[in-house]
Amino acid sequence: MSTYKTEGIIIKRSNFLESSLLLHIYTKNYGKVETVARSARKAKGKLKGHLELFLDTELILAYGRNIDTITSSLTVESFSNLRNSLEISFGAYYVLELVDKMTIEEHKDERIFYLLKNVLFFLDKMVLDELSLQGVSQDNVANPKLSSLRIVKGLPRSLRLPRNDINILILFFQINLLNLTGFSPELNKCIFCKKLIKSGKNYFSFSMGGIMGQECFFKNPDAVLIDDNKIKLLRLFQFKGGDVKEFNLHLKKSFQIIKKLKANKKLILNSVFLLNKFIEFNIERKIKGVDFLRGV
Ligand SMILES: [Zn+2]
Known part of the structure; x- marks a missing residue:
């Protein structure tokens, strides 16, 4: 055999x-x-x-x-702590569904593997942090050994994420998976006239795959308004391309940014929904798990 x-x-x-x-x-x-x-x-x-x-x-x-x-x-x-928090596990299910629906068989990309592994790692760790904040002894947690939580490839040893950061991790995951599967949205130049996007009134077009300035709105009236803060947030985690080593470095840097980032929760959640809609448009399939991300 x-x-x-x-x-x-x-x-x-x-x-x-x-x-x-x-x-x-x-x-x-x-x-x-x-x-x-x-x-x-x-x-x-x-x-x-x-x-x-x-x-x-x-x-x-x-x-x-x-x-x-x-x-x-x-x-x-085992990432077994994920099962101890319903809300965080919803985030993890969503991430799995994205990988399943956005990738095809027989197409190898080690970077996607590391992206998934690291985001699951942080979601899992988030459950432990939450339980310790609640005063639950980690002996009672399914996978109690903090030492067993190996830091995967090049990540800082102690990265404590506040509870609310689940959606920023999801957003980070969406953007990077879009980048790695060839669906990167254009976020810097107008998708029609190629002029640099200036702050002010801009739109996001699902069908054209990116941002357009007001001067071109008449060409695609189905696009939705996108504000400057949302554009900045989406740009923050874009992977500009590179091999596994460069990607792991990008992961490390991004998690440092996530740790310090103070962004409006509603802005993050709305950006997650915007990208989910963009993903669904591209793959022509519904991502069911998105419905459970609401209210987190
Ligand atoms: Zn334009």
């Missing part, structure tokens, strides 16, 4: 046949993979508990004629 090994994060999980699972996994080495885990739902199955959603795992897969199957799974990071 020919096999291959890779690290991957489980982004979609559904029951398959009598006792198996159908999984979508975003892997480090092969991009998104659809795979089956046979007998994974059997009480004594060796894969039981090792293929939960959010899990970052070291996998061995066997090539199959129609679909590859998982033969072994060893947890790298």
Whole structure:
């Protein structure tokens, strides 16, 4: 039996046949993979508990004629704290759904893997921070060992994010996934006349993929008004391109910015909705998880 090994994060999980699972996994080495885990739902199955959603795992897969199957799974990071906060887990579900719907199989991008892993890491850590603020002993938390929360590639060791920052992380994730999947919105020049965008009255066009000045509004009256603060916020995290090393550096810098950023909560949430609409327009699919981000 020919096999291959890779690290991957489980982004979609559904029951398959009598006792198996159908999984979508975003892997480090092969991009998104659809795979089956046979007998994974059997009480004594060796894969039981090792293929939960959010899990970052070291996998061995066997090539199959129609679909590859998982033969072994060893947890790298369980991100199990996510299950202790409904609101934060909604954010994490949303992120998984975005990766699942915005990526295609057999298209490898290690940067997407690191983006996902790091954002899940911070969401997971946010739950721990919240619980410790509430005075809950971390011994009672599903994954109590703070030391087990390894900092992934080049990130600062202690990055404590206030609770409200969940949407800024989501926004950061949206922008970067758009950048990495080739859907970057144009945020600097008018998409019609290419003039630099000046502060004042500007519009965002979903169909043209970016910002346009007032002088061109008549060319696309369906565009929506976008204010200067929102434009600044969207520009803040754009990844201008580069390899894995440069991307990891960009992640590190961005998380430092996120840590210090003081932006209006409503502005952040509205920007998340704007980008979600832009994503849905591009992929021609609905992102269901967005409905749960409201009110966070
Ligand atoms: Zn223009």
